[in-house]
Amino acid sequence: MGVASHEHVQKAKAGGFAQVCHGKMATLKHMSEGDGMIYYSPTYHFGGNDPCRCFTAIGVVEKGDPYLFKMAEDFIPWRKNIQFFEANDAPIGPLLVKLTFIKDKKKWGFPFRRGSFEIPQIDFELIAKSMGL
8 A cells, every 4th residue: 555645646657656655665675566556645636635535546566676766856766667457536435444454443544644554455355346446
């Protein structure tokens, strides 16, 4: 699971890559070919307070190691190639009671503060179904 604004997820989908946690490599190096990848978008715009609260992209990790990509002179983040599927955005609200990785349903947003994390297969499948896959 990666967490990014809707606008950033659209760029990732268009470019076929995952970039998480402000470009750090830690999560990416643990992702293997064939692993699933889902993005959750708390907002529509980076740094904004325009709530999106949807799962906005889903795909599978492609073969290859993480790589550096120069976005600006002072920002060279790590990326990993992802094959994204055609899918619908899925609001998190209706799924909250069913998602097992959310332990405290009253503080459901807490896990997403990590920026990226692994979720159980059962949750991946539930989200995929809610996105129309």
